[in-house]
Amino acid sequence: MAESHNSNQFRSGLKVMIDSDPCVMIDVEFVKPGKGQAFTRVKYRNLNTGRVNEKTFKSGETLEGADVVDTMMQYLYKDGEFWNFMDPNSYEQYQAGEGAMGDAAKWLKEEAECSVTLYNNAIIQVTPPMFVELKVVETEPGIRGDTAGTGGKTASLETGAVVRVPLFVNEGDVLKLDTRTAEYVGRVKE
Amino acid sequence: MSSKPEWRPSASNDALRLRAQILARIRSFFDARGVIEVETPALGHATVTDPFIHSIRAGEGFLQTSPEFAMKRLVASGSGPIFQICKAFRAEESGARHNPEFTMLEWYRPGLDHHDLMDEVELLLTEVVGADAGERHSYEAVFRQHVGANPHRADAAQLAQRGRDLGLVVEARSGLSREDWLNLLMARVIEPHLGQRGPTFIFDYPVNLAALARIRPGNPPVAERFEVYFRGTELANGYHELTDAREQRERFDRDNEIRRELGYDEVVPDERLLSALEEGMPATAGVALGVDRLVMIAATARSLGDVLSFPYDRA
Numbered sequence: 031m032a033e034s035h036n037s038n039q040f041r042s043g044l045k046v047m048i049d050s051d052p053c054v055m056i057d058v059e060f061v062k063p064g065k066g067q068a069f070t071r072v073k074y075r076n077l078n079t080g081r082v083n084e085k086t087f088k089s090g091e092t093l094e095g096a097d098v099v100d101t102m103m104q105y106l107y108k109d110g111e112f113w114n115f116m117d118p119n120s121y122e123q124y125q126a127g128e129g130a131m132g133d134a135a136k137w138l139k140e141e142a143e144c145s146v147t148l149y150n151n152a153i154i155q156v157t158p159p160m161f162v163e164l165k166v167v168e169t170e171p172g173i174r175g176d177t178a179g180t181g182g183k184t185a186s187l188e189t190g191a192v193v194r195v196p197l198f199v200n201e202g203d204v205l206k207l208d209t210r211t212a213e214y215v216g217r218v219k220e
Numbered sequence: 221m222s223s224k225p226e227w228r229p230s231a232s233n234d235a236l237r238l239r240a241q242i243l244a245r246i247r248s249f250f251d252a253r254g255v256i257e258v259e260t261p262a263l264g265h266a267t268v269t270d271p272f273i274h275s276i277r278a279g280e281g282f283l284q285t286s287p288e289f290a291m292k293r294l295v296a297s298g299s300g301p302i303f304q305i306c307k308a309f310r311a312e313e314s315g316a317r318h319n320p321e322f323t324m325l326e327w328y329r330p331g332l333d334h335h336d337l338m339d340e341v342e343l344l345l346t347e348v349v350g351a352d353a354g355e356r357h358s359y360e361a362v363f364r365q366h367v368g369a370n371p372h373r374a375d376a377a378q379l380a381q382r383g384r385d386l387g388l389v390v391e392a393r394s395g396l397s398r399e400d401w402l403n404l405l406m407a408r409v410i411e412p413h414l415g416q417r418g419p420t421f422i423f424d425y426p427v428n429l430a431a432l433a434r435i436r437p438g439n440p441p442v443a444e445r446f447e448v449y450f451r452g453t454e455l456a457n458g459y460h461e462l463t464d465a466r467e468q469r470e471r472f473d474r475d476n477e478i479r480r481e482l483g484y485d486e487v488v489p490d491e492r493l494l495s496a497l498e499e500g501m502p503a504t505a506g507v508a509l510g511v512d513r514l515v516m517i518a519a520t521a522r523s524l525g526d527v528l529s530f531p532y533d534r535a
Binding site: 038059060061062063064065066067068069071083084085086087088089090091 | 391397406431447457
């Protein structure tokens with residue numbers, strides 16, 4: 031049984047069960063009129079669906095902690111509708127469906143290390159590394175001399191992601207990308 | 221939360237200087253108007269009965285949650301107009317706009333009513349922090365405008381429905397009373413709209429939110445209470461004070477009834493305040509203003525921690 035948390039222990043980052051789903055609090059505000067009942071306003075992300083919601087709790091309400099664990103795993107391969115991961119310590123393998131993968135799917139190359147969230151020993155969320163290096167498989171030919179990176183075009187990457195890149199980028203180039211913003215960071219020298 | 225080492229203050233030196241300047245201006249404001257500065261005990265034998273204010277016990281007594289009762293005893297004894305800047309203490313209040321120990325400015329004006337006192341609060345905010353001219357709305361007017369309900373008549377179920385329509389999702393296994401809903405809708409729906417330029421004064425409260433204000437008979441009867449909102453923050457709470465000893469005792473008793481229902485400890489009423497009221501306190505308006513919040517607003521800071529030397533987590 032997970033421990034339960036009183037409203038005065040609510041803080042961002044706390045993982046709790048809300049409406050039978052594991053959720054993580056992302057913003058917590060104590061609301062207390064000078065005269066009157068105190069409340070705690072909580073903005074939270076549902077770890078199953080990724081959706082962000084808001085709820086106001088009367089002071090003294092409790093929530094059961096969510097039994098979730100964040101751990102590093104290695105991405106192995108995609109197999110039909112599942113992405114397969116391995117715990118590098120136990121060599122145990124886990125599968126993630128499309129919901130748990132979310133945006134992470136388009137950034138992961140086989141053997142990539144990433145953070146996964148386990149709930150009841152199943153993957154509910156996959157977080158890609160902050161920065162990844164991926165090869166361009168398709169883009170308009172590069173314009174020589176345009177090294178200032180003004181303007182831009184789109185490029186398809188080996189994992190399927192499509193990103194904005196500077197005009198000088200060519201097919202076959204390896205790019206460093208920020209997965210949080212899907213932004214081009216630079217070219218990686220081969 | 222700041223990542224500074226815990227021994228360091230969380231407020232900048234600029235914020236500390238601003239606080240000193242504000243305190244000096246408040247004192248000269250009252251000095252010029254013949255309101256005398258007083259001190260009353262921070263540690264008292266009695267405390268408030270308000271079911272939602274939790275006192276901190278200290279030895280045989282209580283740290284005071286506001287200097288209200290002691291200052292009213294001074295007024296009843298013939299002090300004339302008085303003000304005080306002091307620390308007040310409330311358990312279980314902590315957040316961006318709350319600290320369990322905070323600085324309160326409280327003042328009493330015999331002979332004035334709550335409208336006169338709103339004038340003086342507005343003047344003080346102009347002189348002390350250069351606030352723009354204020355706005356005044358009745359509680360009923362802002363409630364009708366932003367919530368679409370009559371706060372004097374709507375019951376808990378109707379207010380809950382309005383809350384749901386406005387997108388408020390509330391979890392309260394023990395349920396919310398009509399008063400809880402009024403306070404929650406004020407805090408979550410109305411407050412963010414208030415006082416974006418100058419301070420906004422909300423006056424004439426539903427009678428069940430009278431706290432320690434006198435009730436003006438009428439249709440509907442209203443509590444002669446006001447609150448001041450500034451830049452979306454509740455800054456001050458004032459009353460045309462209840463001076464009737466019998467009614468005061470009834471309100472203490474009602475608070476204790478609510479405390480019993482909620483499973484909180486009952487609080488022994490402050491008999492010294494009741495004796496003072498029995499002796500006869502002149503008609504008076506009084507107000508309490510959060511000084512830390514005022515400094516926070518003047519500094520355009522987002523959290524009290526930015527203007528307190530050592531908030532409780534560093535205290």
